Amino acid sequence: FDGRTSIELHHLLHPSGPSLRGNISLSSDGHARIVQEQLSEEDRQALVDLARKDAFYTLRATVGSTSGDPVILYTSTKACLLLKNFLLDNLWVSLDHLGSIIGIHQVVAGSQTCTDGEQLNAEFASEFTTGVFVKHSELAPIPDTASFIQKLEREREARERGDVKDNRGFFAKYWMYIVPVVILLLLSGATNPDAAGGGR
Numbered sequence: 001f002d003g004r005t006s007i008e009l010h011h012l013l014h015p016s017g018p019s020l021r022g023n024i025s026l027s028s029d030g031h032a033r034i035v036q037e038q039l040s041e042e043d044r045q046a047l048v049d050l051a052r053k054d055a056f057y058t059l060r061a062t063v064g065s066t067s068g069d070p071v072i073l074y075t076s077t078k079a080c081l082l083l084k085n086f087l088l089d090n091l092w093v094s095l096d097h098l099g100s101i102i103g104i105h106q107v108v109a110g111s112q113t114c115t116d117g118e119q120l121n122a123e124f125a126s127e128f129t130t131g132v133f134v135k136h137s138e139l140a141p142i143p144d145t146a147s148f149i150q151k152l153e154r155e156r157e158a159r160e161r162g163d164v165k166d167n168r169g170f171f172a173k174y175w176m177y178i179v180p181v182v183i184l185l186l187l188s189g190a191t192n193p194d195a196a197g198g199g200r
Contacts, residue, residue: 004028005064005101007093009036012058013046021059024132026093026101032132034091039126050079054114057082061104075106080114090131097137 005026010018022036039047050057057079063071075091082089085108094103171178 007101007104008062008064010060010062011043011047012060013043013050018060019043021128022130024061024091024093026134028099030095030134030136032093032134034130034132036128036130039087039128044126047079047083051083051114052080055079059104059106063101071101073101073104075104077106077108078114081108084114087126087128088130089128090133092133092135094135095137097139099136102137 007024007026009021009023011021012018019040020037022034025033025035027033047057055078056076058074058076061073061075063073077089088108090107092103092105092107093101094105096102
């Protein structure tokens with residue numbers, strides 16, 4: 001991506017609609033800077049309610065785009081994990097090989113389990129402390145088809161010139177002649193058992 005790319009973050013805490021959480025600014029060299037809003041009392045209470053219901057906290061990321069419509073991405077995690085870990089989380093921003101944002105993933109830093117009746121750290125839940133990490137996609141190795149084709153061409157030319165010697169064993173070379181003869185002998189012995197017994 002060229003210049004700086006902006007990612008606007010919104011909580012989906014209320015049925016009425018999303019509320020602003022903050023903004024991530026990505027530079028062309030992959031460095032990220034995040035600015036976040038403090039949780040309002042209403043948002044904090046909604047987060048606590050989600051945690052008590054063992055429900056998910058959902059984050060919507062809107063990626064600004066100079067060419068066309070903005071890209072909207074979603075990520076979710078258990079609300080109780082966020083409160084249990086004092087709103088410490090990490091956001092992983094995935095880029096494709098061209099540098100375009102293709103995904104965002106929220107990971108809670110700390111404990112990954114919630115238990116019933118656990119004391120939630122609601123009184124400390126006023127602001128997110130978030131680390132932003134950028135993950136570039138890696139290209140898979142490209143097969144070396146040119147050298148393979150050259151090898152096939154060399155083998156074909158050698159066969160045409162007669163340079164290739166057949167190093168196979170006797171049975172490997174002539175199995176197609178041996179197998180029918182053996183089958184015929186077995187069939188003729190099975191169809192005429194009297195003749196086989198009378199010859200003894």
